[in-house]
Amino acid sequence: MIPYGIYVLTADDGKGNVSAATVNWVTQTAFAPPLVAVGVKTDSHGYGIISATKSFALNMLGKDQKGAAFTFFKPTEVKDGKLSGQSYHQGTGGAPILDDAVAAVECKVVEIVKQGDHHIVVGEVVEAHVMKPPAGRPDTAILEMKDLGDNVFYGG
Amino acid sequence: MIPYGIYVLTADDGKGNVSAATVNWVTQTAFAPPLVAVGVKTDSHGYGIISATKSFALNMLGKDQKGAAFTFFKPTEVKDGKLSGQSYHQGTGGAPILDDAVAAVECKVVEIVKQGDHHIVVGEVVEAHVMKPPAGRPDTAILEMKDLGDNVFYGG
Numbered sequence: 528m529i530p531y532g533i534y535v536l537t538a539d540d541g542k543g544n545v546s547a548a549t550v551n552w553v554t555q556t557a558f559a560p561p562l563v564a565v566g567v568k569t570d571s572h573g574y575g576i577i578s579a580t581k582s583f584a585l586n587m588l589g590k591d592q593k594g595a596a597f598t599f600f601k602p603t604e605v606k607d608g609k610l611s612g613q614s615y616h617q618g619t620g621g622a623p624i625l626d627d628a629v630a631a632v633e634c635k636v637v638e639i640v641k642q643g644d645h646h647i648v649v650g651e652v653v654e655a656h657v658m659k660p661p662a663g664r665p666d667t668a669i670l671e672m673k674d675l676g677d678n679v680f681y682g683g
Numbered sequence: 684m685i686p687y688g689i690y691v692l693t694a695d696d697g698k699g700n701v702s703a704a705t706v707n708w709v710t711q712t713a714f715a716p717p718l719v720a721v722g723v724k725t726d727s728h729g730y731g732i733i734s735a736t737k738s739f740a741l742n743m744l745g746k747d748q749k750g751a752a753f754t755f756f757k758p759t760e761v762k763d764g765k766l767s768g769q770s771y772h773q774g775t776g777g778a779p780i781l782d783d784a785v786a787a788v789e790c791k792v793v794e795i796v797k798q799g800d801h802h803i804v805v806g807e808v809v810e811a812h813v814m815k816p817p818a819g820r821p822d823t824a825i826l827e828m829k830d831l832g833d834n835v836f837y838g839g
Binding site for chain 1 (some may be wrong): 716743764785792794802803805817820821824827833
């Protein structure tokens with residue numbers, strides 16, 4: 528019954544390994560410092576890169592970005608300077624920031640909790656970018672799991 | 684921009700200390716075993732009880748339970764067998780289950796991540812109760828932060 532937003536978790540190790548994956552198991556966990564926790568599948572491409580670089584970005588998708596959400600359920604393809612067809616630029620910490628996302632936060636990993644089939648990556652927010660300032664409540668600007676259709680309940 | 688559901692986090696140490704607090708920093712983090720992570724204020728009454736008992740419950744509030752959400756922003760009062768006026772029963776693990784909640788999960792604590800002004804309590808779900816089976820998507824049955832009014836952005 529937990530409602531979720533939809534995010535693209537990105538990472539880049541600077542050696543040609545770039546990852547972007549749609550995730551939803553995300554929550555803030557502290558104000559000071561600003562921390563977020565993300566459940567990340569341990570056998571995923573992104574988990575390996577994040578474990579090595581200790582750095583990632585969370586891109587907040589907008590209500591009109593269902594296509595991007597489904598695109599990043601699949602393995603990432605880097606081609607023509609795009610990530611699976613989506614234009615992006617590199618954030619301060621190296622992780623890709625999707626140009627069309629509503630906003631993004633860049634995080635440094637402070638701890639990885641190795642419990643379960645997905646581990647909990649705890650990140651401190653070190654940069655924040657708002658590409659499309661929301662008109663109303665910020666938490667109504669984001670694409671939500673329930674917007675993806677009646678049969679979509681993907682976790683992680 | 685992270686959208687949140689609204690939960691009442693409960694704990695009982697069996698020695699007269701009972702806590703119930705409205706929280707929203709909640710996410711599932713693994714399928715196997717089923718884990719949830721909750722950001723809990725370190726100086727709160729509930730944090731002390733949960734740290735000691737290694738046990739808690741998360742009660743999912745329904746769309747019609749705004750009153751209960753605001754009630755448990757305030758300190759818990761146990762009186763006439765009720766928690767701040769809300770009827771409840773004790774779960775298998777001892778933590779209070781609110782009778783009027785939509786559903787609840789009981790968890791045993793597997794780890795507490797001591798980062799930031801709120802710590803991340805990681806719980807394995809050991810019992811689940813559905814008091815009001817939802818007609819549609821389960822994630823549309825829960826009260827959400829944005830339902831509480833334009834100025835409510837409480838975290839933790």
